[in-house]
Amino acid sequence: MAEHVHQQIDEEIRSMAGYYMVLQEGLLEYNGREVLYLIEAAAADTSCCGGAGMGFIMVPGYIKSLKTHQNEEGLWVSDVDRISDEDERGELTRLLKQNNPGFQQVNFA
Amino acid sequence: MATGIRDKVCILGMGCTKFGERWDMSAGDLMIDALRDALEDAGLEKKDLQAAWLGVHIDEVNIGKGGTYAGMNLHLPLIPVTRVENFCASGTEAFRGAAYGVASGAYDIALAIGVEKLKDTGYGGLPDSPAFGQEMIFLGPNATAPGLFAQLATAYAAKFNLPMERVKEAITHVSWKSHQNGAKNPRAHLRKAVSKEQIMGSPMVAYPLGLFDCCGVSDGSAAAIVTTPEIAKKLKPNDPLVKAKALQISVSSGEEAMFDKWDGAGVITTQTAARRAYEEAGIKDPRKEISMMEVHDCFSITELVTMEDLGISPPGGAPDDVLNGFFDLDGQVPCQPDGGLKCFGHPIGASGLRMIFEMYNQLLGRWPEDRAVKNPKFGLTHNLGGIPNGNVASVAIFGVD
Amino acid sequence: MVGISSFGGYVPRYRMNRMLVFGSMGWLNPVIITNARGEKAVANFDEDSITMAVAAGMDCLKGVARDSIGAVYFATSTAPFKERQNANLVAGALGARDEIRSADFGGSLKAGTSALLSALEFAAANEGEKAVVCAADCRLGKMASTQEMVFGDSGASVMVGGDDVIAEYKGSFSVAHDFVDHLRGANTKYDRMWEERWIRDVGYGSFIPQAIKGLCEKHGLNPAEFDKVVYPCYYGGARKKIDGMLGVEGDKVQDDMLATVGDSGAAHPLLMLSAALETAQPGQKILLVSYGSGCDAMWFEVTDNISKVQDGRGVSRWLARRADLDNYQKYLVWRGMAPPELGIRGETDKETRWSLIWRDHKAILGLVGEKCKACGTQQFPPRRMCANPECGVVDEMEPVYLADKGGKVFTYTGDMLAASLSPPAVYGTVSFNGGGRTVMDFTDCAVDDLAVGNPLDFSFRLKFYDPKRDITNYFWKAIPAVEEVK
Numbered sequence: 001m002a003e004h005v006h007q008q009i010d011e012e013i014r015s016m017a018g019y020y021m022v023l024q025e026g027l028l029e030y031n032g033r034e035v036l037y038l039i040e041a042a043a044a045d046t047s048c049c050g051g052a053g054m055g056f057i058m059v060p061g062y063i064k065s066l067k068t069h070q071n072e073e074g075l076w077v078s079d080v081d082r083i084s085d086e087d088e089r090g091e092l093t094r095l096l097k098q099n100n101p102g103f104q105q106v107n108f109a
Numbered sequence: 110m111a112t113g114i115r116d117k118v119c120i121l122g123m124g125c126t127k128f129g130e131r132w133d134m135s136a137g138d139l140m141i142d143a144l145r146d147a148l149e150d151a152g153l154e155k156k157d158l159q160a161a162w163l164g165v166h167i168d169e170v171n172i173g174k175g176g177t178y179a180g181m182n183l184h185l186p187l188i189p190v191t192r193v194e195n196f197c198a199s200g201t202e203a204f205r206g207a208a209y210g211v212a213s214g215a216y217d218i219a220l221a222i223g224v225e226k227l228k229d230t231g232y233g234g235l236p237d238s239p240a241f242g243q244e245m246i247f248l249g250p251n252a253t254a255p256g257l258f259a260q261l262a263t264a265y266a267a268k269f270n271l272p273m274e275r276v277k278e279a280i281t282h283v284s285w286k287s288h289q290n291g292a293k294n295p296r297a298h299l300r301k302a303v304s305k306e307q308i309m310g311s312p313m314v315a316y317p318l319g320l321f322d323c324c325g326v327s328d329g330s331a332a333a334i335v336t337t338p339e340i341a342k343k344l345k346p347n348d349p350l351v352k353a354k355a356l357q358i359s360v361s362s363g364e365e366a367m368f369d370k371w372d373g374a375g376v377i378t379t380q381t382a383a384r385r386a387y388e389e390a391g392i393k394d395p396r397k398e399i400s401m402m403e404v405h406d407c408f409s410i411t412e413l414v415t416m417e418d419l420g421i422s423p424p425g426g427a428p429d430d431v432l433n434g435f436f437d438l439d440g441q442v443p444c445q446p447d448g449g450l451k452c453f454g455h456p457i458g459a460s461g462l463r464m465i466f467e468m469y470n471q472l473l474g475r476w477p478e479d480r481a482v483k484n485p486k487f488g489l490t491h492n493l494g495g496i497p498n499g500n501v502a503s504v505a506i507f508g509v510d
Numbered sequence: 511m512v513g514i515s516s517f518g519g520y521v522p523r524y525r526m527n528r529m530l531v532f533g534s535m536g537w538l539n540p541v542i543i544t545n546a547r548g549e550k551a552v553a554n555f556d557e558d559s560i561t562m563a564v565a566a567g568m569d570c571l572k573g574v575a576r577d578s579i580g581a582v583y584f585a586t587s588t589a590p591f592k593e594r595q596n597a598n599l600v601a602g603a604l605g606a607r608d609e610i611r612s613a614d615f616g617g618s619l620k621a622g623t624s625a626l627l628s629a630l631e632f633a634a635a636n637e638g639e640k641a642v643v644c645a646a647d648c649r650l651g652k653m654a655s656t657q658e659m660v661f662g663d664s665g666a667s668v669m670v671g672g673d674d675v676i677a678e679y680k681g682s683f684s685v686a687h688d689f690v691d692h693l694r695g696a697n698t699k700y701d702r703m704w705e706e707r708w709i710r711d712v713g714y715g716s717f718i719p720q721a722i723k724g725l726c727e728k729h730g731l732n733p734a735e736f737d738k739v740v741y742p743c744y745y746g747g748a749r750k751k752i753d754g755m756l757g758v759e760g761d762k763v764q765d766d767m768l769a770t771v772g773d774s775g776a777a778h779p780l781l782m783l784s785a786a787l788e789t790a791q792p793g794q795k796i797l798l799v800s801y802g803s804g805c806d807a808m809w810f811e812v813t814d815n816i817s818k819v820q821d822g823r824g825v826s827r828w829l830a831r832r833a834d835l836d837n838y839q840k841y842l843v844w845r846g847m848a849p850p851e852l853g854i855r856g857e858t859d860k861e862t863r864w865s866l867i868w869r870d871h872k873a874i875l876g877l878v879g880e881k882c883k884a885c886g887t888q889q890f891p892p893r894r895m896c897a898n899p900e901c902g903v904v905d906e907m908e909p910v911y912l913a914d915k916g917g918k919v920f921t922y923t924g925d926m927l928a929a930s931l932s933p934p935a936v937y938g939t940v941s942f943n944g945g946g947r948t949v950m951d952f953t954d955c956a957v958d959d960l961a962v963g964n965p966l967d968f969s970f971r972l973k974f975y976d977p978k979r980d981i982t983n984y985f986w987k988a989i990p991a992v993e994e995v996k
Contacts, residue, residue, distance in 0.1 A: 005306045013307050015284075016299050016451050017255075017323035020311050042312045046130075046325035048407070048455065049234045049253035049927045056312040104933075105312055232854040234927075243863055247874050247973060247985050248891050250937035250951045256925030257949070260939060263921045267962040315925040315934070316957045367889045367897035369945055373921050498939070498949065 004036065004060040004109070006067070006076040018044035018053070030092060033062045036080060037096060039103070056105035057096050059083060083108055113389035117212040118353040119341035120507075121334045122151025125466040128329035128453045129298040136171040136226040137182030139330035143222060143459075144183055147332040152344065155183075158334070159216040161190045164203030164223035166457035166494075167235060171226045179222065196240075196494025197405060198358060198503040199223060200331065200461025205356050205503075207335050217340055223463075224330035225456030234326060241499070255323050256315040257496040258408040263317075264373030265414060269425040273317050279428035280409035281308045284321045284451055286437050287406060291448020293480045298327045298454045322409040327454020331462035333469075351472050354390035354487065355506040357382040365498040376411075378502035379418035379493060386504040387420070392487065395420050399442055399506075400485035401471060403464035405493040406449045415491060416444070419504070443482050446471060457494070461503065464490035472509040512633040513675035513810060515640065518570025519784040519825035520562050520665040521771055523954045524835040525549040528659055534838040535654035545659035548769025552835050553648050553663040555844040555931040556953055556971040558982065559586040560596055562665030562777070563644035564603040564970040566784075568914060569823050570642065570667035571604060576911060579604070579669075580639030581611035581632045585621040585776045587694070587802075588648045589614060590982045599984065600644050602875030603970045605911040611641075615776075619692075619742075619802025621645065622776040626668055627806060630679050633670045640671035647775030650700050650845055657701045660744055662772020666780035666825075676815045677787065677796060682808035683725035689713055689803065710745040714801060718743065719755055721805035722797065729809070733757060736809070737794035738786045740764040742778040742801055770829055776802070781825060788824040790816055831992055833954075844931060855929055860976050862983060872909065877968060877986045879946055880907040888912075888945035910944075912968070913986060917942045919964045924957030940966055940988050951987040965991040 012019040020042035028035045036059070043053035061080035071077050083089060093106040124146025126139050134142075148154065163179040165172050172178045176190030193202040200223035207219035230236045241249065250256075266276050285305050292302040303321065311320035341350050359378035365371040383395070392398045399421065406412040413431065416422040421442055422430045430436065436444035447453070447467040450460065468488030470476055492503040528546040536542060553562065563584055571579075582604065584597035597612040611632065615625040622645035629641035646665035651657025670679070691709040693702050703709065718741055726733055733739075734757035743749045744766060753763055764786045766773075774781060779800040786796060794812040799805055835841060842848035870891070872878040879890035885901040888910060895904050922938030929935075936952040938960070952960070953971055966988040973985040 005304070007307065007310070013303065013311070014299065014301060015303070015311065015321040015323070016325040016327075016454055017314070017320055018325070020320055038310075040310075040312070042320055044314060044320060044323070044927055045233050046327075046454070047234055047255070047314070047323050047927060048326055049255060052314075052927045052933075054312055054926055058310055107313065109309065230854070243866060244870060244891075246860065247867070247870065247983065248948070250949050251928050251930060251935050251974075252937050252949070253925055253927045253935075255927055256923045256935065256937060259923035259925070260921035260949075263923070263938070263962055312926075313924075314927060315923045318923075362899060363897050364899050366948070367891075367893075367946060368887065368899065369941065369947060373939065496949075 001064060002061065002080055002082055002109070004078045004080045005071060006078065008075070017047035018042060027063065028095065030095070031088070035092060036060050036063050036078065039100065054105060055103040056107060057100060057103050058107050058109065059092060060109045114208060114212060114356045115354050115389055115391065116338065116352050118208040118335050119338045120351045120469055121153065121336050121341055121344065122147045122149070123331070123333045123466045123469050124150060125296055125331040125463055126329050127296045128327045128456060128463070130228055131328040132228060134328065136168060136224050137178065139226065139328060140179065140183055140222055140224050143224070143330040143332040144220070147334050151334040153218065153334060156186055157218050158185065158188055158220045159218050160188055160207070160210050161185060161220040161222065162203040162206035163190055163192045164199035164221070164458040164461065165192060165225060166194055166196060166199045168226050170229045170236065195358070195501045197407070197455070197457055198461060198492040198494050198501045199458045200463070201490065201492050201503040201505055202358070204333055204462060204465060204505070205358065207333065208353055208356060211336050218334060218336050220332060220334055221462060222330065222332040223458040223461060225458040226328045227326040227456060228328055253315065254496070255318055255408060258411055259315040259318045260373065261414055261497055262410045265410070268372050268374040271428070275428055277317060279431045280322055280413055281305055282431050283406070283409040283412050284308050287445045287449045287451040290438055290446055290480065291452025294448050294452065297448045297452040299452045318408055318410060324407045324450040325454050327456050329453070329456040329459045329463065331459045331466050333462055333465060349473060349509045351469050351507055351509050353505065354508045355386035355504065357386040357389065357505070358501060358503045360501045361495070361499045371498070373497070375414045375418045376493060376497055376500065376502060378500055379415055379491065379504070382502045382504040383419045386506055390487070390506045392506070396442070399487050399489050401443045401446055401468070401482045402489045402491065403447065403449065403467050404444060404491040406445060406451055407455060407493070411493060412444070419489070419491065438480065446480060446482055461490065461492045465505065465507065468507045472507060511675060511678050512630055512670060512672050513678040514668055514787070515671050515674045515676060516570045516574065516669040516819055516823070517784045517787045518566045518568070518667040518823050519781050519828055520565035520569060521551045521825060521828040522553045522557055522562065522663050523831055523833050524552045524554055525832050526552050526835040526841055530836065530838055531659060539654035542654060542656065542659050545656055550662040550772035551664055552841055554954060556987065557648070557663070558590055558972055559588045559646040559648050560590060560599050560984065561970050561972060562646035562648070562663065563600050563667070566646065566665035566667035567600060567604045567642060567644040570669050572823055574669065576605040577607055578640050579606045579610060579642055580636055581629060581641035582606055583613050583615055583625040583629055583641065583643045585615040585625040585643065585645040586647050587616055587619060587621060587776050589616055599875060602871065603913065604642065605876050605913060617803070619775050619778070620800040620804060620806050622666070622780045623798065623800035623806035623808065626670070626780065627682055627808065629670045633672055637672060640669055643668045643670070643780070645777040645780050647777050649775050650847065652700045653847065656706070657703060660768070660773050662774050664771050664774035664777045664781050666777045666784050668780055668783065674815055675813055676819055677790070677810035677812045680809045680811055681725065681729050682806060683721055683728050684804065684806045685717060685721050685724065686804040687717060689717070710748045714743045714745060714748045715751060717805050718752055718799055718801055721799055721807035722756065725807040725809065731809070733797070735795060736762065736797040738762060738764055738790065738796045740779065740782045740786050740796060741799035742766055742773060742782065744768050744773050785825040787816070788820060788826060792816055827992055852929065859978060860974055862976060862981055874985055876911055877913040879910050879912045879942070881910050882906055883908055888942060890942060890946045890948050912942055915943045916968065916991060917966045917988065919960055919962055919966060920947055921962065922952065922957070922960045952989065953987040954989045959990055967991045
């Protein structure tokens, strides 16, 4: 089991190379459980070879308990089960890409 | 018989501008600020400068070629101004030129100034240029720096039989630690600390490097004024003096690119320059004797392998050291106490001098407690320019005694 | 006797389901549903007629000593250069020597067989010499056109000579007709066609029988005695009629691969021939007919040597290696049919310096590296000085053709920042089999397909295009080694 910290929607998380942000959170029914996924956007607008960016989907895992408490920064925290099985990852990648055309990257925490 | 540079050069004063997207400043404007601060710190006037070395890598939009831009923008008094360029070691090369100038006895006071203004191209990132010659446009890959340095990761993981997750864990800590430090630094471009969750949640940019494993472009300038220890003692009789203990540069021989021996998991030039630098400085056990480091963290994977290339971590031991906090600000050998390229960005000609600026001020105990290294003896700076299989590495060591 | 001594094929990895085209463009021209079965092979963004011709040639020349080639003919209706011998690029990539005959054949879809006939005549007139024919096409139809539905991209290659003949050349009969069913002018990008029923009835329907009849009369043959009848014709009705006229059916009729590749122009008859030779038996008679501005008809008799070259070369393994091109706009951008925003970086002038390129042309075209005579170290790119730090001698090198040697992955990455028409850009360090290494682009793979140590082949590809001066530049890329089909 692991903890997922829910970042603020539409807030730039900035690195020296660029930023990314969460556009939307979603829940997908799969395998009789709910999978938490984040629709995100990134722009490498200050990187050394910059100008690129991407839409990507992050999958923290299966929801165990959604938004159990807030951390010191006031952000909600959920308990999740990480998804490590290759076949599950493959199938979820396929489903998420199908439902979200244009998103090239699906990453698993 | 040559005896190296140890204890033959003193830094009298240094200046460093705030790094960032300095839309309002030209390269000349930035240099004016860096020079003014360096002269003030040294207690000298412009007319005291006898020779200058200008470090610039890629800015042809502002600076063009030759040394005239510096001479004319800073209104230097008709002194020699030599433009030097050696990829990311350009700033260190400027320092090296000035150091040899005074160590040779040819000059009493010399200036090393580095600058890069990268925000006038109209697009993000470094300007397009055949940095490796036109032949490479045919024979080389359609690549970027992140992708080429990312190659270190697959080689390192293969060499030490590590799952890529372990490498990612270590490089996440590397970035996290630098952002913690940079948040406290008023000169840094990026001053926001980030959590490890935020770093790990970032998208993949060049496998396995994510958005937080890469540095970025920035504008900035830094300067150093150097002299011999004898002259420095006369000018500043009551102050501790920072001396250069070693200045080493190593350029690739072509072996990594074309011969089969190199394992791809570290940088041969860094290893070579480090070995020679320790010898020059009389350091026998770098892990114990080096107090702090500013290394070339253009990419977090580079910093990771550099810990081993510099002989601080044993082969395969860098991930453990990193995750144990060995290189954190309160660790055994703080690395990137100012936040590094991760927080300052990389105005190429200035970076080497910015690193020296950090070591210099730390050695003189000038920083507030929240970002000071305790009782430092030797500070090491490291630059790496080019690509892992064809590059220039510089290792410089400074000390105060 | 002269005849075919080897063959090869190449089908690009990406396949676009025709229903995807219909789904994207059917709103404009709904009749294209009538051609929407199966999938078409689409050249990758870094492929063109020259690169596919090379790929087929490499397949054909597996195990062949390159010095034995005396002529290289390249056939296409989509050549990238009007003046710069396209065949010389193919010859260089295949590792042929400099003292050879080279020629481009073009202007029609029968250019492939015309090149084959000329090659056979060359072989007959030059004892001991082999001739290689490489044909490829990358034709375009406008959006929502029949041509867009039907066309596919491929390459095919045939080697001929007097030795090790696997299919003896027995004779030919040609007709030339200025029958303008399809047309492209000197500067026209897209195919324009006349009424299909006229093309079917008068073109295919009368010229192919005319050529076959002429051949049979000349050689005293009965069309029904052919074991394999190979000709391109995507009109099912016309094909039925022609087969009926010939008295052939079932297995004798070579599959035209419309549903798996599409009609690939000048390459197509030779692509079908390669497929036929993959399963041909000794003693079989093969009839080959092309179509386009007339017809070349010719026939071959398979020899006992055929089993020696039924080792996986040909079309099948390329057909098996496939990936879905599931995005119609990608196809449009790759084929230069739609203008993508490439940013200010896309404006960078990529001038080509010919005197520099000439010094390097063997390395660029043939991936020719070198071996040090003093210490035996293989290295790339070729330089005067040995890269072995223990050696370092100057001017003791002998050239080594590396394009067919293969290698292994040493390091790799998938880069979202590099400007690419198919992001992420995949590249890494390749260790050559036999020694030496270089950093190269990888293509026809995703990052997930790679691991350190994986075997790699080399593939000749478009490196970059200079739009200001209309120059396509080429170099080799690494691809995951392709499985043999046994």
